[in-house]
Amino acid sequence: MEKEGNANGETANMEYRQRMRQYRTVSGLTHARLAPLIPCSESLVGAVERGTRPPTEPFTRGLERVFGLDGELLELLPAIRDVNPVWFRKWPAIEAAARSIRIYQLAVIPGLLQTADYARAVFEGEPGAMSGEVEKAIKARLQRQIILSQANPPSLSVILDESVLLRCIGGPEVMTAQLAYLLDMMARPYVTVRIVPLSARSTAGLIGPFVLASDDGTNAAFLENAETGEVIHQIEVMHKLNQRWELLSGLAQPTYETIKIIKRVMEA
Template identity: 40%
Template sequence: MAEAGETAESLAEKVRVDPKTAARWLAAGRIPHSRTRVAVAQVLRRDAADLWPEPFRRRDLPWFRQWAELEQDAVSIRSYQPLLVPGLLQTEGYARAVLGTGGLLPPSEVDLIVASRLERQAVLGRAAPPQFVAVIDEVVLRRLVGDRAVMSGQLAHLAAVAEWEHVQVRVIPAENPWHTGLAGPFVLGRLPDGTELAYLDNQLRGQVVTDPVDIANLGRRWESVAGEALPQRLSIELIREVATTWT
Protein backbone atom coordinates (compact mmCIF):
# COMPACT_ATOMS: atom_id res chain seq x y z
CA MET A 1 0.00 0.00 0.00
CA ALA A 2 2.82 2.39 0.85
CA GLU A 3 4.59 1.69 -2.45
CA ALA A 4 1.37 2.44 -4.35
CA GLY A 5 0.73 5.57 -2.30
CA GLU A 6 -2.45 4.19 -0.79
CA THR A 7 -3.87 4.38 2.72
CA ALA A 8 -6.53 2.12 4.15
CA GLU A 9 -9.04 4.92 3.51
CA SER A 10 -8.06 5.56 -0.11
CA LEU A 11 -7.87 1.85 -0.90
CA ALA A 12 -11.26 1.25 0.71
CA GLU A 13 -12.81 3.97 -1.43
CA LYS A 14 -11.39 2.53 -4.64
CA VAL A 15 -12.55 -1.04 -3.96
CA ARG A 16 -15.82 0.06 -2.32
CA VAL A 17 -15.46 -1.34 1.18
CA ASP A 18 -15.51 0.20 4.64
CA PRO A 19 -12.13 1.71 5.70
CA LYS A 20 -12.16 -0.46 8.83
CA THR A 21 -12.39 -3.53 6.58
CA ALA A 22 -9.39 -2.41 4.53
CA ALA A 23 -7.42 -1.72 7.71
CA ARG A 24 -8.04 -5.27 8.94
CA TRP A 25 -6.32 -6.65 5.84
CA LEU A 26 -3.02 -5.46 7.27
CA ALA A 27 -3.28 -8.05 10.04
CA ALA A 28 -1.87 -11.53 9.50
CA GLY A 29 -4.50 -14.05 8.52
CA ARG A 30 -7.10 -11.49 7.41
CA ILE A 31 -7.90 -12.33 3.78
CA PRO A 32 -10.46 -10.44 1.65
CA HIS A 33 -13.19 -12.11 -0.37
CA SER A 34 -11.90 -13.39 -3.72
CA ARG A 35 -13.55 -10.70 -5.83
CA THR A 36 -12.16 -8.02 -3.47
CA ARG A 37 -8.67 -9.54 -3.73
CA VAL A 38 -8.84 -9.01 -7.49
CA ALA A 39 -9.84 -5.36 -7.10
CA VAL A 40 -7.17 -4.66 -4.45
CA ALA A 41 -4.45 -6.30 -6.54
CA GLN A 42 -5.37 -4.11 -9.51
CA VAL A 43 -5.24 -0.92 -7.42
CA LEU A 44 -1.89 -1.87 -5.88
CA ARG A 45 -0.52 -3.15 -9.21
CA ARG A 46 0.51 -6.43 -7.65
CA ASP A 47 -0.43 -10.05 -8.18
CA ALA A 48 -3.14 -11.18 -5.75
CA ALA A 49 -1.13 -14.35 -5.08
CA ASP A 50 1.78 -12.19 -3.85
CA LEU A 51 -0.45 -10.25 -1.48
CA TRP A 52 -2.35 -13.24 -0.08
CA PRO A 53 -0.58 -16.48 -1.08
CA GLU A 54 -2.63 -18.83 1.12
CA PRO A 55 -5.79 -19.05 -1.03
CA PHE A 56 -3.65 -19.66 -4.10
CA ARG A 57 -1.88 -22.73 -2.77
CA ARG A 58 -3.91 -24.92 -5.09
CA ARG A 59 -2.89 -27.53 -7.62
CA ASP A 60 -4.04 -25.45 -10.58
CA LEU A 61 -1.60 -23.85 -12.97
CA PRO A 62 -0.50 -20.54 -11.38
CA TRP A 63 -2.19 -18.32 -13.97
CA PHE A 64 -5.50 -20.18 -13.50
CA ARG A 65 -5.77 -19.84 -9.74
CA GLN A 66 -7.45 -16.44 -9.75
CA TRP A 67 -10.29 -17.68 -11.95
CA ALA A 68 -10.61 -20.92 -9.96
CA GLU A 69 -11.22 -18.81 -6.85
CA LEU A 70 -13.77 -16.58 -8.53
CA GLU A 71 -15.54 -19.55 -10.08
CA GLN A 72 -16.38 -20.88 -6.63
CA ASP A 73 -18.16 -17.62 -5.73
CA ALA A 74 -20.13 -17.22 -8.95
CA VAL A 75 -23.92 -17.32 -9.04
CA SER A 76 -23.93 -17.90 -12.79
CA ILE A 77 -21.37 -19.20 -15.26
CA ARG A 78 -21.72 -19.13 -19.06
CA SER A 79 -19.10 -21.05 -21.02
CA TYR A 80 -18.58 -21.22 -24.77
CA GLN A 81 -16.19 -23.90 -26.02
CA PRO A 82 -15.76 -24.63 -29.74
CA LEU A 83 -13.28 -27.51 -29.41
CA LEU A 84 -13.55 -29.18 -25.98
CA VAL A 85 -16.04 -30.11 -23.29
CA PRO A 86 -15.88 -27.35 -20.63
CA GLY A 87 -13.65 -28.24 -17.68
CA LEU A 88 -16.54 -28.25 -15.19
CA LEU A 89 -18.23 -30.98 -17.24
CA GLN A 90 -15.24 -33.18 -18.11
CA THR A 91 -14.90 -36.75 -16.90
CA GLU A 92 -11.61 -37.82 -15.40
CA GLY A 93 -10.76 -39.91 -18.46
CA TYR A 94 -11.48 -37.05 -20.85
CA ALA A 95 -9.53 -34.50 -18.79
CA ARG A 96 -6.58 -36.86 -18.52
CA ALA A 97 -6.60 -37.49 -22.28
CA VAL A 98 -6.74 -33.75 -23.07
CA LEU A 99 -3.90 -32.85 -20.72
CA GLY A 100 -1.76 -35.83 -21.67
CA THR A 101 -1.92 -35.27 -25.43
CA GLY A 102 1.49 -34.73 -27.00
CA GLY A 103 3.40 -35.52 -23.82
CA LEU A 104 3.82 -31.79 -23.14
CA LEU A 105 3.17 -32.18 -19.41
CA PRO A 106 4.87 -34.72 -17.13
CA PRO A 107 2.48 -37.38 -15.78
CA SER A 108 2.80 -36.02 -12.23
CA GLU A 109 1.61 -32.58 -13.36
CA VAL A 110 -1.25 -34.11 -15.33
CA ASP A 111 -2.33 -35.95 -12.17
CA LEU A 112 -2.34 -32.74 -10.13
CA ILE A 113 -4.28 -30.70 -12.70
CA VAL A 114 -6.85 -33.46 -13.23
CA ALA A 115 -7.39 -33.74 -9.48
CA SER A 116 -7.87 -29.99 -9.21
CA ARG A 117 -10.30 -29.96 -12.14
CA LEU A 118 -12.42 -32.66 -10.54
CA GLU A 119 -12.39 -30.75 -7.23
CA ARG A 120 -13.67 -27.63 -9.03
CA GLN A 121 -16.65 -29.55 -10.35
CA ALA A 122 -18.03 -29.85 -6.82
CA VAL A 123 -19.36 -26.31 -7.27
CA LEU A 124 -22.13 -27.71 -9.49
CA GLY A 125 -23.19 -30.26 -6.87
CA ARG A 126 -23.33 -28.08 -3.78
CA ALA A 127 -26.53 -27.02 -2.01
CA ALA A 128 -26.72 -23.63 -3.75
CA PRO A 129 -24.98 -24.16 -7.09
CA PRO A 130 -24.48 -21.50 -9.75
CA GLN A 131 -26.62 -21.50 -12.86
CA PHE A 132 -24.34 -23.04 -15.49
CA VAL A 133 -24.90 -22.75 -19.22
CA ALA A 134 -22.47 -24.31 -21.69
CA VAL A 135 -22.62 -23.80 -25.44
CA ILE A 136 -20.42 -26.15 -27.46
CA ASP A 137 -20.00 -26.93 -31.13
CA GLU A 138 -21.09 -30.32 -32.43
CA VAL A 139 -17.48 -31.11 -33.38
CA VAL A 140 -16.79 -31.39 -29.63
CA LEU A 141 -19.06 -34.44 -29.57
CA ARG A 142 -17.54 -36.04 -32.66
CA ARG A 143 -13.78 -35.45 -32.32
CA LEU A 144 -11.96 -38.39 -30.70
CA VAL A 145 -10.30 -37.50 -27.39
CA GLY A 146 -8.50 -40.42 -25.76
CA ASP A 147 -10.29 -43.49 -27.10
CA ARG A 148 -13.85 -44.54 -27.89
CA ALA A 149 -14.52 -45.59 -24.32
CA VAL A 150 -13.45 -42.14 -23.08
CA MET A 151 -15.79 -40.46 -25.56
CA SER A 152 -18.68 -42.77 -24.73
CA GLY A 153 -18.29 -42.06 -21.03
CA GLN A 154 -17.89 -38.33 -21.57
CA LEU A 155 -21.02 -37.96 -23.69
CA ALA A 156 -23.06 -40.08 -21.29
CA HIS A 157 -21.92 -37.82 -18.46
CA LEU A 158 -22.67 -34.70 -20.50
CA ALA A 159 -26.22 -35.87 -21.24
CA ALA A 160 -26.83 -36.78 -17.59
CA VAL A 161 -25.56 -33.47 -16.18
CA ALA A 162 -27.55 -31.55 -18.79
CA GLU A 163 -30.70 -32.89 -17.12
CA TRP A 164 -29.88 -31.09 -13.86
CA GLU A 165 -32.18 -28.17 -13.19
CA HIS A 166 -29.38 -25.62 -12.87
CA VAL A 167 -27.33 -26.83 -15.86
CA GLN A 168 -27.88 -26.30 -19.57
CA VAL A 169 -25.74 -27.80 -22.32
CA ARG A 170 -26.61 -26.48 -25.75
CA VAL A 171 -25.04 -27.60 -29.02
CA ILE A 172 -24.40 -25.60 -32.19
CA PRO A 173 -25.08 -27.97 -35.14
CA ALA A 174 -22.18 -28.77 -37.45
CA GLU A 175 -24.11 -27.60 -40.50
CA ASN A 176 -24.29 -24.04 -39.16
CA PRO A 177 -21.99 -21.65 -41.06
CA TRP A 178 -19.11 -19.74 -39.52
CA HIS A 179 -20.18 -17.81 -36.44
CA THR A 180 -18.56 -15.35 -34.04
CA GLY A 181 -17.78 -17.97 -31.40
CA LEU A 182 -15.30 -19.75 -33.63
CA ALA A 183 -12.84 -16.93 -32.94
CA GLY A 184 -12.16 -18.60 -29.59
CA PRO A 185 -13.54 -19.87 -26.27
CA PHE A 186 -14.57 -17.66 -23.37
CA VAL A 187 -16.33 -17.90 -20.01
CA LEU A 188 -18.52 -15.29 -18.34
CA GLY A 189 -19.18 -15.29 -14.60
CA ARG A 190 -21.47 -13.23 -12.37
CA LEU A 191 -20.76 -12.78 -8.66
CA PRO A 192 -23.39 -12.34 -5.92
CA ASP A 193 -23.05 -8.54 -5.95
CA GLY A 194 -23.69 -8.39 -9.70
CA THR A 195 -20.03 -7.99 -10.71
CA GLU A 196 -19.35 -9.60 -14.08
CA LEU A 197 -16.01 -11.12 -15.02
CA ALA A 198 -14.69 -13.20 -17.87
CA TYR A 199 -11.96 -15.73 -18.47
CA LEU A 200 -10.00 -16.15 -21.70
CA ASP A 201 -7.18 -18.55 -22.44
CA ASN A 202 -4.77 -19.43 -25.21
CA GLN A 203 -1.90 -21.82 -25.87
CA LEU A 204 0.26 -20.27 -23.14
CA ARG A 205 -1.98 -19.07 -20.30
CA GLY A 206 -5.33 -17.63 -19.32
CA GLN A 207 -6.44 -14.27 -18.01
CA VAL A 208 -9.29 -12.85 -15.97
CA VAL A 209 -11.03 -9.95 -17.71
CA THR A 210 -12.67 -7.22 -15.62
CA ASP A 211 -12.89 -4.22 -17.95
CA PRO A 212 -16.60 -3.34 -18.41
CA VAL A 213 -16.14 -2.60 -22.11
CA ASP A 214 -14.55 -6.00 -22.70
CA ILE A 215 -17.24 -7.73 -20.62
CA ALA A 216 -19.95 -6.01 -22.68
CA ASN A 217 -18.22 -7.10 -25.88
CA LEU A 218 -18.08 -10.71 -24.73
CA GLY A 219 -21.71 -10.46 -23.62
CA ARG A 220 -22.70 -9.59 -27.19
CA ARG A 221 -20.65 -12.49 -28.46
CA TRP A 222 -22.39 -14.80 -25.98
CA GLU A 223 -25.80 -13.71 -27.26
CA SER A 224 -24.60 -14.40 -30.78
CA VAL A 225 -23.29 -17.93 -30.11
CA ALA A 226 -26.24 -18.84 -27.89
CA GLY A 227 -28.52 -17.83 -30.75
CA GLU A 228 -26.80 -20.39 -32.99
CA ALA A 229 -27.35 -23.27 -30.55
CA LEU A 230 -30.15 -25.81 -30.45
CA PRO A 231 -32.63 -25.60 -27.54
CA GLN A 232 -31.78 -27.62 -24.45
CA ARG A 233 -33.98 -30.65 -25.18
CA LEU A 234 -32.84 -30.98 -28.79
CA SER A 235 -29.23 -30.59 -27.66
CA ILE A 236 -29.57 -33.46 -25.18
CA GLU A 237 -31.11 -35.62 -27.91
CA LEU A 238 -28.17 -34.84 -30.21
CA ILE A 239 -25.64 -35.64 -27.47
CA ARG A 240 -27.29 -39.01 -26.86
CA GLU A 241 -27.48 -39.74 -30.58
CA VAL A 242 -23.75 -39.05 -31.07
CA ALA A 243 -22.94 -41.04 -27.91
CA THR A 244 -24.27 -44.19 -29.61
CA THR A 245 -21.63 -43.81 -32.33
CA TRP A 246 -18.86 -44.16 -29.72
CA THR A 247 -20.09 -47.44 -28.21
Protein backbone atom coordinates in the same frame (compact mmCIF):
# COMPACT_ATOMS: atom_id res chain seq x y z
CA MET B 1 -6.64 -12.44 0.51
CA GLU B 2 -4.58 -15.29 -0.94
CA LYS B 3 -3.62 -18.22 1.23
CA GLU B 4 -0.04 -18.16 2.47
CA GLY B 5 0.79 -21.34 0.58
CA ASN B 6 -0.26 -19.82 -2.72
CA ALA B 7 1.70 -16.64 -1.98
CA ASN B 8 4.84 -18.66 -1.16
CA GLY B 9 4.29 -20.74 -4.27
CA GLU B 10 4.05 -17.67 -6.49
CA THR B 11 7.19 -16.19 -4.91
CA ALA B 12 9.10 -19.43 -5.48
CA ASN B 13 7.78 -19.65 -9.03
CA MET B 14 8.88 -16.10 -9.77
CA GLU B 15 12.35 -16.74 -8.31
CA TYR B 16 12.65 -19.96 -10.32
CA ARG B 17 11.78 -18.14 -13.55
CA GLN B 18 14.17 -15.27 -12.82
CA ARG B 19 17.07 -17.62 -12.14
CA MET B 20 16.24 -19.71 -15.19
CA ARG B 21 16.21 -16.62 -17.41
CA GLN B 22 19.43 -15.32 -15.85
CA TYR B 23 21.36 -18.57 -16.33
CA ARG B 24 20.02 -19.00 -19.86
CA THR B 25 21.00 -15.45 -20.82
CA VAL B 26 24.47 -15.72 -19.29
CA SER B 27 24.96 -19.01 -21.14
CA GLY B 28 23.98 -17.32 -24.40
CA LEU B 29 21.18 -19.80 -25.05
CA THR B 30 17.89 -19.07 -26.77
CA HIS B 31 14.77 -21.11 -26.00
CA ALA B 32 15.37 -23.04 -29.22
CA ARG B 33 18.99 -23.88 -28.31
CA LEU B 34 18.21 -24.75 -24.69
CA ALA B 35 15.30 -27.11 -25.43
CA PRO B 36 17.26 -30.05 -26.96
CA LEU B 37 19.82 -29.86 -24.15
CA ILE B 38 17.21 -30.52 -21.43
CA PRO B 39 15.66 -32.21 -23.57
CA CYS B 40 12.14 -30.89 -24.14
CA SER B 41 10.17 -28.79 -26.61
CA GLU B 42 11.01 -25.15 -27.28
CA SER B 43 7.44 -24.19 -26.39
CA LEU B 44 7.78 -25.80 -22.95
CA VAL B 45 10.95 -23.81 -22.20
CA GLY B 46 9.15 -20.59 -23.07
CA ALA B 47 6.03 -21.54 -21.12
CA VAL B 48 7.95 -22.32 -17.92
CA GLU B 49 10.00 -19.14 -18.19
CA ARG B 50 6.83 -17.06 -18.69
CA GLY B 51 5.06 -18.82 -15.83
CA THR B 52 2.28 -20.30 -17.94
CA ARG B 53 3.43 -23.88 -17.16
CA PRO B 54 4.78 -25.08 -13.79
CA PRO B 55 8.28 -26.61 -13.84
CA THR B 56 8.45 -30.36 -13.27
CA GLU B 57 11.24 -32.28 -11.56
CA PRO B 58 12.58 -33.90 -14.78
CA PHE B 59 12.56 -30.51 -16.52
CA THR B 60 14.37 -28.93 -13.56
CA ARG B 61 17.00 -31.69 -13.38
CA GLY B 62 17.65 -31.10 -17.06
CA LEU B 63 18.10 -27.37 -16.46
CA GLU B 64 20.47 -27.96 -13.54
CA ARG B 65 22.56 -30.35 -15.61
CA VAL B 66 22.80 -27.85 -18.48
CA PHE B 67 23.71 -24.93 -16.20
CA GLY B 68 25.94 -26.94 -13.84
CA LEU B 69 23.80 -26.28 -10.76
CA ASP B 70 23.60 -28.33 -7.57
CA GLY B 71 19.98 -28.31 -6.39
CA GLU B 72 19.45 -24.55 -6.58
CA LEU B 73 16.31 -24.84 -8.69
CA LEU B 74 15.19 -28.21 -7.34
CA GLU B 75 14.87 -26.80 -3.83
CA LEU B 76 12.25 -24.33 -5.08
CA LEU B 77 9.94 -27.04 -6.42
CA PRO B 78 8.21 -28.01 -3.13
CA ALA B 79 6.95 -24.44 -2.72
CA ILE B 80 5.65 -24.38 -6.30
CA ARG B 81 2.91 -26.78 -5.35
CA ASP B 82 -0.11 -25.09 -6.88
CA VAL B 83 -0.83 -27.17 -9.98
CA ASN B 84 -2.69 -24.27 -11.57
CA PRO B 85 -0.52 -21.88 -13.62
CA VAL B 86 -0.12 -18.36 -12.27
CA TRP B 87 -2.51 -16.88 -14.82
CA PHE B 88 -5.31 -19.26 -13.74
CA ARG B 89 -5.05 -19.02 -9.96
CA LYS B 90 -7.55 -16.19 -9.53
CA TRP B 91 -10.27 -17.88 -11.55
CA PRO B 92 -11.32 -20.83 -9.29
CA ALA B 93 -12.24 -18.39 -6.49
CA ILE B 94 -14.30 -16.28 -8.93
CA GLU B 95 -15.92 -19.44 -10.26
CA ALA B 96 -16.75 -20.70 -6.76
CA ALA B 97 -18.38 -17.39 -5.75
CA ALA B 98 -20.43 -17.01 -8.94
CA ARG B 99 -24.18 -17.37 -9.02
CA SER B 100 -24.20 -17.70 -12.80
CA ILE B 101 -21.57 -19.23 -15.10
CA ARG B 102 -21.79 -19.18 -18.88
CA ILE B 103 -19.26 -21.13 -20.94
CA TYR B 104 -18.63 -21.24 -24.67
CA GLN B 105 -16.24 -23.91 -25.89
CA LEU B 106 -15.34 -24.96 -29.41
CA ALA B 107 -12.62 -27.55 -28.74
CA VAL B 108 -13.25 -29.67 -25.63
CA ILE B 109 -15.89 -30.39 -22.99
CA PRO B 110 -15.52 -27.65 -20.33
CA GLY B 111 -13.54 -28.61 -17.22
CA LEU B 112 -16.58 -28.31 -14.93
CA LEU B 113 -18.28 -31.10 -16.89
CA GLN B 114 -15.33 -33.41 -17.61
CA THR B 115 -14.96 -36.97 -16.37
CA ALA B 116 -11.63 -37.95 -14.82
CA ASP B 117 -10.68 -40.11 -17.82
CA TYR B 118 -11.55 -37.38 -20.31
CA ALA B 119 -9.56 -34.83 -18.29
CA ARG B 120 -6.63 -37.24 -18.17
CA ALA B 121 -6.64 -37.56 -21.96
CA VAL B 122 -6.71 -33.77 -22.31
CA PHE B 123 -3.81 -33.24 -19.88
CA GLU B 124 -1.74 -36.10 -21.32
CA GLY B 125 -1.94 -34.42 -24.71
CA GLU B 126 -0.02 -31.40 -23.40
CA PRO B 127 3.64 -31.04 -24.48
CA GLY B 128 5.97 -32.36 -21.79
CA ALA B 129 3.13 -33.88 -19.72
CA MET B 130 4.38 -36.00 -16.78
CA SER B 131 2.18 -38.64 -15.14
CA GLY B 132 2.55 -37.21 -11.63
CA GLU B 133 1.66 -33.71 -12.74
CA VAL B 134 -1.26 -35.01 -14.81
CA GLU B 135 -2.81 -36.74 -11.79
CA LYS B 136 -2.46 -33.58 -9.69
CA ALA B 137 -4.10 -31.54 -12.44
CA ILE B 138 -6.99 -34.02 -12.67
CA LYS B 139 -7.51 -33.84 -8.91
CA ALA B 140 -7.58 -30.04 -9.03
CA ARG B 141 -10.05 -30.06 -11.92
CA LEU B 142 -12.42 -32.48 -10.18
CA GLN B 143 -12.15 -30.40 -7.01
CA ARG B 144 -13.49 -27.39 -8.92
CA GLN B 145 -16.56 -29.41 -9.90
CA ILE B 146 -17.71 -29.53 -6.26
CA ILE B 147 -19.49 -26.21 -6.77
CA LEU B 148 -22.07 -28.06 -8.89
CA SER B 149 -22.91 -30.43 -6.03
CA GLN B 150 -23.13 -27.92 -3.19
CA ALA B 151 -26.37 -26.84 -1.50
CA ASN B 152 -26.85 -23.72 -3.62
CA PRO B 153 -25.04 -24.39 -6.91
CA PRO B 154 -24.59 -21.69 -9.54
CA SER B 155 -26.61 -21.86 -12.72
CA LEU B 156 -24.38 -23.27 -15.45
CA SER B 157 -25.18 -22.55 -19.08
CA VAL B 158 -22.89 -24.09 -21.69
CA ILE B 159 -22.79 -23.63 -25.45
CA LEU B 160 -20.65 -26.11 -27.37
CA ASP B 161 -19.61 -26.19 -30.98
CA GLU B 162 -20.78 -29.50 -32.45
CA SER B 163 -17.17 -30.42 -33.26
CA VAL B 164 -16.57 -30.90 -29.51
CA LEU B 165 -18.81 -33.98 -29.63
CA LEU B 166 -17.09 -35.38 -32.71
CA ARG B 167 -13.54 -35.05 -31.38
CA CYS B 168 -12.92 -38.51 -29.90
CA ILE B 169 -10.62 -37.52 -27.05
CA GLY B 170 -9.25 -40.50 -25.12
CA GLY B 171 -10.76 -43.05 -27.50
CA PRO B 172 -14.33 -44.34 -28.05
CA GLU B 173 -14.90 -45.69 -24.52
CA VAL B 174 -13.70 -42.53 -22.79
CA MET B 175 -15.67 -40.31 -25.14
CA THR B 176 -18.88 -42.33 -24.82
CA ALA B 177 -18.62 -42.22 -21.02
CA GLN B 178 -17.99 -38.48 -21.19
CA LEU B 179 -21.07 -37.87 -23.33
CA ALA B 180 -23.17 -40.05 -21.00
CA TYR B 181 -21.95 -37.98 -18.06
CA LEU B 182 -22.81 -34.82 -19.96
CA LEU B 183 -26.38 -36.07 -20.37
CA ASP B 184 -26.55 -36.90 -16.65
CA MET B 185 -25.43 -33.38 -15.74
CA MET B 186 -27.99 -31.90 -18.13
CA ALA B 187 -30.71 -33.60 -16.07
CA ARG B 188 -29.91 -31.23 -13.22
CA PRO B 189 -32.25 -28.21 -13.27
CA TYR B 190 -29.41 -25.69 -12.98
CA VAL B 191 -27.29 -27.10 -15.86
CA THR B 192 -28.07 -26.43 -19.51
CA VAL B 193 -25.99 -27.48 -22.50
CA ARG B 194 -26.76 -26.49 -26.07
CA ILE B 195 -25.01 -27.24 -29.35
CA VAL B 196 -24.14 -24.86 -32.18
CA PRO B 197 -24.43 -27.16 -35.23
CA LEU B 198 -21.69 -27.37 -37.82
CA SER B 199 -24.23 -26.11 -40.33
CA ALA B 200 -24.46 -22.72 -38.58
CA ARG B 201 -23.19 -20.09 -40.99
CA SER B 202 -21.47 -17.84 -38.50
CA THR B 203 -17.90 -17.11 -37.45
CA ALA B 204 -18.93 -15.70 -34.05
CA GLY B 205 -17.54 -18.70 -32.18
CA LEU B 206 -14.32 -19.15 -34.09
CA ILE B 207 -12.46 -16.47 -32.11
CA GLY B 208 -12.05 -18.90 -29.21
CA PRO B 209 -13.57 -20.13 -25.94
CA PHE B 210 -14.61 -17.86 -23.10
CA VAL B 211 -16.31 -18.00 -19.70
CA LEU B 212 -18.59 -15.40 -18.12
CA ALA B 213 -19.20 -15.42 -14.35
CA SER B 214 -21.63 -13.22 -12.42
CA ASP B 215 -22.08 -12.75 -8.69
CA ASP B 216 -24.77 -10.25 -7.67
CA GLY B 217 -23.65 -7.55 -10.07
CA THR B 218 -19.94 -8.40 -10.07
CA ASN B 219 -18.95 -9.70 -13.50
CA ALA B 220 -15.78 -11.36 -14.73
CA ALA B 221 -14.65 -13.28 -17.78
CA PHE B 222 -11.90 -15.76 -18.48
CA LEU B 223 -10.17 -15.95 -21.85
CA GLU B 224 -7.68 -18.68 -22.71
CA ASN B 225 -5.37 -19.38 -25.62
CA ALA B 226 -2.81 -22.08 -26.38
CA GLU B 227 -0.28 -21.01 -23.74
CA THR B 228 -1.91 -18.65 -21.26
CA GLY B 229 -5.15 -17.06 -20.11
CA GLU B 230 -6.50 -13.91 -18.54
CA VAL B 231 -9.19 -12.85 -16.08
CA ILE B 232 -11.13 -9.89 -17.47
CA HIS B 233 -13.17 -7.24 -15.64
CA GLN B 234 -13.13 -4.35 -18.14
CA ILE B 235 -16.64 -3.15 -18.93
CA GLU B 236 -15.99 -2.78 -22.67
CA VAL B 237 -14.63 -6.31 -23.05
CA MET B 238 -17.41 -7.77 -20.93
CA HIS B 239 -19.97 -5.99 -23.10
CA LYS B 240 -18.49 -7.46 -26.29
CA LEU B 241 -18.34 -10.95 -24.80
CA ASN B 242 -21.96 -10.71 -23.70
CA GLN B 243 -22.90 -9.68 -27.24
CA ARG B 244 -20.96 -12.66 -28.60
CA TRP B 245 -22.74 -14.95 -26.13
CA GLU B 246 -26.16 -13.69 -27.21
CA LEU B 247 -25.26 -14.26 -30.86
CA LEU B 248 -24.06 -17.81 -30.15
CA SER B 249 -27.12 -18.45 -28.01
CA GLY B 250 -29.30 -17.58 -30.98
CA LEU B 251 -27.43 -20.12 -33.12
CA ALA B 252 -27.53 -22.93 -30.54
CA GLN B 253 -30.04 -25.75 -30.71
CA PRO B 254 -32.58 -26.02 -27.86
CA THR B 255 -31.91 -28.50 -25.09
CA TYR B 256 -34.16 -31.26 -26.41
CA GLU B 257 -32.44 -31.12 -29.83
CA THR B 258 -29.03 -31.07 -28.15
CA ILE B 259 -29.90 -34.26 -26.27
CA LYS B 260 -30.83 -35.91 -29.58
CA ILE B 261 -27.53 -34.80 -31.14
CA ILE B 262 -25.49 -36.16 -28.22
CA LYS B 263 -27.31 -39.51 -28.29
CA ARG B 264 -26.85 -39.76 -32.04
CA VAL B 265 -23.08 -39.25 -31.67
CA MET B 266 -22.96 -41.88 -28.90
CA GLU B 267 -24.73 -44.42 -31.13
CA ALA B 268 -22.60 -43.74 -34.20
